[in-house]
Amino acid sequence: MGSVTSIPSPAISADDRSHEVDHPSSQVAHFGADQPLRLDCGIDLTPFQIAYQTYGELNADRSNAILICHALTGDQHVANVHPVTGKPGWWETLVGPGRPLDPQHYFIICANVIGGCMGSTGPASINPATGKVWGLDFPVITIPDMVRAQAMLIDRLGIDTLFAVVGGSMGGMQVLQWTAAYPSRVFSALAIACSTRHSAQNIAFHELGRQAVMADPDWHNGGYADRGIHPHRGLAVARMAAHITYLSDAALHRKFGRRMQDRELPTFSFDADFQVESYLRYQGSSFVERFDANAYLYLTRAMDYFDIAADHGGVLAKAFAGIKTRFCVVSFTSDWLFPTSESRALVHALNASSARVSFAEIETDRGHDAFLLDVPEFFDISRAFLHSAGKARGLTSRDG
Amino acid sequence: MSVQEVLPLNGVATGQAGQFRADHLLVAEMVKPGSKVLDVGCGDGDLLQLLETRGIDGRGIELSREGVNRCVAKGLAVVQGDADTDLVNYPDDAFDYVILSQTLQATRQPRVVLENLLRIGRHAIVSFPNFGFWKMRLQLLIGGHMPRTENLPATWYDTANIHFCTIKDFVQLCDEINVKMERSVALDLYGRPVPLNLPWWVWNMFGEQGVFLLSRGGGK
Numbered sequence: 001m002g003s004v005t006s007i008p009s010p011a012i013s014a015d016d017r018s019h020e021v022d023h024p025s026s027q028v029a030h031f032g033a034d035q036p037l038r039l040d041c042g043i044d045l046t047p048f049q050i051a052y053q054t055y056g057e058l059n060a061d062r063s064n065a066i067l068i069c070h071a072l073t074g075d076q077h078v079a080n081v082h083p084v085t086g087k088p089g090w091w092e093t094l095v096g097p098g099r100p101l102d103p104q105h106y107f108i109i110c111a112n113v114i115g116g117c118m119g120s121t122g123p124a125s126i127n128p129a130t131g132k133v134w135g136l137d138f139p140v141i142t143i144p145d146m147v148r149a150q151a152m153l154i155d156r157l158g159i160d161t162l163f164a165v166v167g168g169s170m171g172g173m174q175v176l177q178w179t180a181a182y183p184s185r186v187f188s189a190l191a192i193a194c195s196t197r198h199s200a201q202n203i204a205f206h207e208l209g210r211q212a213v214m215a216d217p218d219w220h221n222g223g224y225a226d227r228g229i230h231p232h233r234g235l236a237v238a239r240m241a242a243h244i245t246y247l248s249d250a251a252l253h254r255k256f257g258r259r260m261q262d263r264e265l266p267t268f269s270f271d272a273d274f275q276v277e278s279y280l281r282y283q284g285s286s287f288v289e290r291f292d293a294n295a296y297l298y299l300t301r302a303m304d305y306f307d308i309a310a311d312h313g314g315v316l317a318k319a320f321a322g323i324k325t326r327f328c329v330v331s332f333t334s335d336w337l338f339p340t341s342e343s344r345a346l347v348h349a350l351n352a353s354s355a356r357v358s359f360a361e362i363e364t365d366r367g368h369d370a371f372l373l374d375v376p377e378f379f380d381i382s383r384a385f386l387h388s389a390g391k392a393r394g395l396t397s398r399d400g
Numbered sequence: 401m402s403v404q405e406v407l408p409l410n411g412v413a414t415g416q417a418g419q420f421r422a423d424h425l426l427v428a429e430m431v432k433p434g435s436k437v438l439d440v441g442c443g444d445g446d447l448l449q450l451l452e453t454r455g456i457d458g459r460g461i462e463l464s465r466e467g468v469n470r471c472v473a474k475g476l477a478v479v480q481g482d483a484d485t486d487l488v489n490y491p492d493d494a495f496d497y498v499i500l501s502q503t504l505q506a507t508r509q510p511r512v513v514l515e516n517l518l519r520i521g522r523h524a525i526v527s528f529p530n531f532g533f534w535k536m537r538l539q540l541l542i543g544g545h546m547p548r549t550e551n552l553p554a555t556w557y558d559t560a561n562i563h564f565c566t567i568k569d570f571v572q573l574c575d576e577i578n579v580k581m582e583r584s585v586a587l588d589l590y591g592r593p594v595p596l597n598l599p600w601w602v603w604n605m606f607g608e609q610g611v612f613l614l615s616r617g618g619g620k
Contacts, residue, residue, distance in 0.1 A: 347481075348486070352490065354491065357479060358471075359478075360465075377469060385472065389475075
């Protein structure tokens with residue numbers, strides 16, 4: 001009975017995953033002792049590295065660069081086959097030839113965030129001071145820390161002003177942080193399904209996920225790597241709980257309803273009788289193949305700490321005072337994790353700053369995850385926003 | 401009130417004239433090129449697009465989600481919002497002009513909205529259907545039913561227009577809240593300005609809609 005009631009073990013070994021941590025299958029920028037990353041917690045992180053992907057070519061006047069900021073469990077593999085899972089890039093719906101973010105027109109950059117586990121320095125990386133995995137010795141990082149590291153990468157790439165910064169969810173938080181911290185370096189900002197601060201409910205869900213990880217006996221107070229194990233059960237439960245928040249009641253009902261999984265009748269056991277159970281278990285087990293448990297703790301924490309207004313005397317509009325950046329804010333009707341009301345508060349603050357802002361709420365029953373899915377109205381809006389910004393920027397692309 | 405001369409629609413190419421609404425062309429002509437404009441109730445963004453062709457930095461607010469999304473898909477800076485509740489979020493003097501085109505009669509508090517327009521903008525341009533138009537009067541007088549026209553086809557029970565007024569009513573409101581009328585134009589059923597040398601009551605009778613350029617009055 002035990003085997004059917006639990007989440008299946010990952011098919012990919014910890015070795016495959018940890019290889020990507022220090023030797024990513026993408027470009028890497030190394031920052032030595034002369035270029036430490038000053039963290040909000042007061043620590044200088046050095047040395048560190050940022051793993052990133054690029055698509056397309058930087059034009060002669062370096063004006064067509066778009067930075068994509070990935071979400072909590074995303075990475076730099078936006079539009080290429082993922083080196084661990086072998087699956088397509090996570091945003092190939094939006095990025096690619098003929099898509100709104102077309103590499104034929106734009107130089108598209110995406111970097112794994114600091115604190116992540118796909119090649120940028122994080123808790124799963126080797127601490128050069130000890131020769132061992134950082135684990136919980138890694139300093140706690142914030143969304144502004146992630147953006148500061150990205151700015152150093154953009155400097156390294158010789159780009160002064162980004163044509164656009166684009167991201168959803170935690171990526172959207174980074175977009176907003178970019179505009180608040182470096183307004184003159186961001187020509188346009190596309191912030192999707194996000195917020196200027198993490199809500200109490202969202203912090204609560206993250207705490208649930210972290211407690212699930214920490215309750216796994218294999219976690220060993222964050223020191224599992226030295227023992228050659230991984231708290232995959234706790235991390236899978238965290239992922240299952242989080243995944244529910246990315247969907248909606250209507251989407252779950254439409255996709256699964258109360259349908260049974262490969263059976264006609266209940267088994268009167270705790271086996272995955274329902275399709276929705278089977279689906280969640282799959283989501284949990286496939287996630288742990290590619291993600292580090294400690295990185296999950298650090299990145300959820302970074303989101304929890306995010307509050308742009310708090311960094312500006314409690315007045316959100318002050319964060320954007322006098323900003324010239326062109327904004328497009330997008331929310332989805334069934335997103336209850338980052339509901340439209342959060343986007344509306346952002347838009348009000350941008351209006352109060354007289355910023356140029358477009359705001360569209362898109363009708364869909366697919367919940368927070370809608371930003372990753374095939375939603376034509378969202379693509380039309382993204383394409384038109386970038387096209388209009390491109391005209392203002394003097395980009396000569398045909399339809400980009 | 402001061403009624404200035406109706407000027408020809410300078411700067412609007414003849415080719416454009418056909419594709420844009422008459423009241424939009426008139427509004428566009430009232431806006432100085434290079435200024436910053438907020439269009440409240442911008443619908444599908446037709447007026448904003450016309451303004452953009454004249455080098456005007458235009459923003460919009462629209463109530464309907466479909467309207468907003470069509471505007472944003474045209475690359476316009478439009479947000480979903482409600483004239484009655486969302487204008488308070490804008491700071492004083494944020495715009496050179498705030499436009500309320502064929503929307504005043506659909507707001508819950510037209511007076512508060514009008515006051516907000518002239519707080520946010522140094523000028524306001526307001527256009528609305530004139531309920532004093534002779535066809536309206538005739539339908540009520542002879543037909544004995546609530547008026548319906550080509551431009552206002554909705555029945556009384558499903559119309560969004562809850563605060564109809566006549567040109568005369570609007571002028572009175574402007575006087576009451578100390579709003580200066582810099583320019584007033586009445587358009588007839590075919591979008592042509594009603595000749596200026598006719599008395600005021602003729603405007604109120606033959607104007608199918610009124611278009612007003614407003615500014616803040618001096619202190620009373």
